[in-house]
Amino acid sequence: MRSKYSPWYRNKMESNKQWKEGSRISALIVDDDAMIRKIHKAMLERLFNMDAKTVNDGKEAVELYRCGANFDIIFMDKEMPIMDGHEATKELRGMGVKSLIVGITTRADGKDTEEFLGAGSNYCFEKPLDRTKVEQVLQDHPHFTT
């Protein structure tokens, strides 16, 4: 039977005896689309055992951080009402937020990527998020899983 986990992630989990509830990666999903929030949350929780929370726009994300919340990774949509992903990323970096920020966009034309990275995000991926994209982030940051 094929495991629902990728070989890389399975090895990581098997070899890591310290993997406990307390060391779960915390993620914040910022997206105005309820379906995307649901799909991304389910994927991050089921495939990567992350502790994932969701908010509806960039302003809510900024407010959470202003209230003292912190997450290992933020998955940030580009197009959102009230405050978009690019603005929110700039705002968070301006506040000194060190969390990884993964920009998510529907467009692959390069402009969104440029804006996201310019605002201080660490990555920019096309929607929808999938296992390969999340694995890339985790492989680049192995301290999250050890």
Ligand SMILES: [Mg+2]
């Ligand atoms: Mg959107």
